[in-house]
Amino acid sequence: MAYQTSIWPIAAVMISLLGAIPILLSGRQPNLREGWTLVIAVGKFLLIASMLPAVLAGGGFVFTLAEVLPGVPIQLRVDAMGMFFALVASFLWIFTSIYSIGYMRSLEEHGQTRYFASFAVAISATIGVAFSANLFTLYLFYEMLSLSTYPLVTHEQNAEARASGRKYLTYILGTSIGFALPAMLLTYSLAGTLDFTSGGILVGKADAATLTLLLILFVFGFAKAGIMPFHGWLPAAMVAPTPVSSFLHGVAVVKVGVFSILRVVFHIFGPDLLGEFHLGTALTVLASITIIVASLVALTQDNLKRRLAYSTIGQLSYMVLGAGMLTAAGMTGGMLHIAMHAFGKITLFLCAGAIYVASHKKYISQMDGLGRKMPVTYTAFLLGSLSIIGMPPLGGFISKWNLVIGAVDGGSLLLLLVLLVSSLLNAAYFLPIVYRGFFAASPEGAEAEGIKEAPLLCVIPLSVTALGSLALFFFPDTFLQLVRLTLFP
């Protein structure tokens, strides 16, 4: 594959990082500040999309920022895998920005300047992770994302939010410093490089025990992926304002975790090496446990956002499960699920936020009959749930179908069972919410509350992402092509 040197990768990463400066400076003029947010969001997406044709043609772009360590520069590289993730994240980021403005203004939140500035840094870091050319650069942006999202989690500043912020950092920073950093150094010490290379860099460099240790350190080190037992931060982070939960804890942060694990699996170890030492099984076992347990816990949650959080934990492990199958269809399904779940889950979170803005309700048990007053929101919620359950004609079907094929190809009945049971559990924790919204009797006195749809700035984004889930079923080609280029270069 030919990579040409270009400033576009760094431009795509830096636009929102530099954009944080005008956002901070125009803190006193909210309209100007939000104008910047939108300009940057759209500009970022266009920059990334402009690189798509070259990547689809089998090429890519590279930019070296600094030669800091021997053989390990701070380097950005736009390849198919990075493009796949960057495209999803930057596209959804536009709608999250619009939604954020509607949400934060409706609730008259404090600290909005800090909020928008932190968000800008966070999206920069996310794209940085996507475009990292080596593990060190990825680690750099990974940490940047952890640190920039901390103020968003702690946004409320009350005791609960501060405690959640502490928990967030303890899990995320604790694992990345405690596990991922030593694993990265050990890899460097063994391989002498950290470049993402298809086929991996560790072939013939280490014995089975070392490889197993490395894999475990990486999987737990990237705790943003929420593999149990390092998942506890995600439900706690739900104290953040809903746009944060929807974008960061439905798309950017958690998928950065999964993306990092997949990068390590595909481009540090390489599927062949994992297959040779039967290490795929380690991944599938950890992922399966997380899927089942998280889905069961989700059933018990009455707080809507917490239920969504546990659902996310389960869904993230689908992606790791797919990668661990090490079959073509399985890895395809795992990677595709990044995009499919992103569209579905962000819709669900945006709906939860819209419900909160319109009615100030957080608990599912209070939401009886609400669907009749907010039909658009609830329809979007239905579409999002169906996609995540894996029903046609929604995007989630394609990734789950590939996962099922992958399990069959790998000859593992147990994995097939995990997939089927968890899909049932998904249905069991999502559909009752929709059912109660549309068909259950409203509680006494509900008519007097005068609840109606949330402001347009909230409703439009969630409708778009819901329709996006639908569109992905019919037009998955771009994403499929990127996955193919990643897995079979």
Place this chain on the structure above:
Amino acid sequence: MTSNLHMYVMVLPLFGALLVSLFGRINRRAILPLTLVSLALSALASLGVMQSVLQHGSFSYTVGNWQPPFGIELVVDHLSAMMLVLISWVALLATFSSLKSVARDLEGREYQFFTLYLILIAGLHGLVLTGDAFNLYVLLEITSITTYGLIAMGRGRAPLSSFNYIIMGSLGACFYLLGVGYLYILTGTLNMADIARILPTVTGEVATATAFGFMLVGLLIKMAFFPLHGWLPHAYSDAPTGAGVLAAPLMTKVTVYLMIRVMFSIFTVDSPLIQDAGVQNLIVWVASFAIIIASVLALGQKDFRRMLTYIIVAEVGYMVGGAWLANAQGLTGTILHIVNDALMTLCLFLAAAAISYRIGGLGLERMTGLYRKMPITMAAFTLGAFSMIGVPPTCGFFSKWYLILGGIEAGQYSFVVALVFSSLVNAVLFFRIIEIAYFRLDGNGHDHAPVKVEEAPMMMLQPLVVVAILLLAVGFGTGPLIDHVIRFTLPGVF
């Protein structure tokens, strides 16, 4: 090629001290220009020295043209040139802040303070330059005695802390001197290069080992290596703010430099003492232990500056352990960490100085809401904190990278674990402060009214901002720094 620019680096602060003592006594307003001009010229000269070493390589210089082994020989190589630049620029930046804080804390005694202060800086330069083991002792005492004086001028129980330091410091100096005595008896010379040449030919391994042991332990006391660290937290937290910002970043780091000199310039890398696996293991184990204990002790502190002093003790463990890993990665990490830790410590001590200047104390509880009152100070503090934790691309990450890599290569996993542990503890330490200063509400709930910004005076703020930017610049410049400077300082066999 020889130039004598390095003499100016050392002599200018000394000359400044003389002038401050003469004229500062008569007129307080003379102190500021005299101090700043002498240090600024010294800092510029240090860049010239670095430039010359980069172009022409290292050279030695005989003061007054008295030939060694009898005369005073100064050695300017990559390592000492780097230290000259580091010391002179850290001193210059620190001085802006201390001029401001001393003018308030020690009104009327500024000339005394700055006389000692400038002699201390000159002494540090001398330590770095000298090629003579006995002169090194003399200069070590000059820096120590000036520091005792500076600390004793501090608040509260400062005289007692200073006395405590005098006892320990003198012990360290005696140990070092005893070691030098043994070497003189064995080799008949005090010149480092001479000793290094003669030592392999002398018989008497026990005597050599004794000399080495005395010198090493003497320096370990001086650098506050656990468990010989007891004097440091009191001394540095009770010292006047203006002395802390100079002593904390430089003293321990220069002593680590001296340890490297003793290990590789007086003794040599292939000497059996340095290659002895038992000695290496012992020191690396104690260093790991030091890092862990000091980190835990830092957790218990309720005052920002005291917390920092325990972090310094932990960082000394980093550097000693790294040097004794006895491989290229470890020693690179140690030398890089000398630079990085000096800058990080300077950044945090300058932030502490700015904060205590404004709010009058450094109790963690008093820092509530500080981000809104002093946004620039706290932004710089945050960068310093990230560097201490080791978040890339701040410089602190890169030295940790090399240290851990060295630990892995040497198979010293206890050291790797200690480094990772201390990073985690630092994260807890600093995010505790960030949470208090940023996210804790001061009783009024979310008030949308903007808080009045009351930053520290410009003299304290500007150097702080410069250092904070340097943390990033040095981080990005790690590659060139190692390629052009540190690589040349490693002993050949590595």
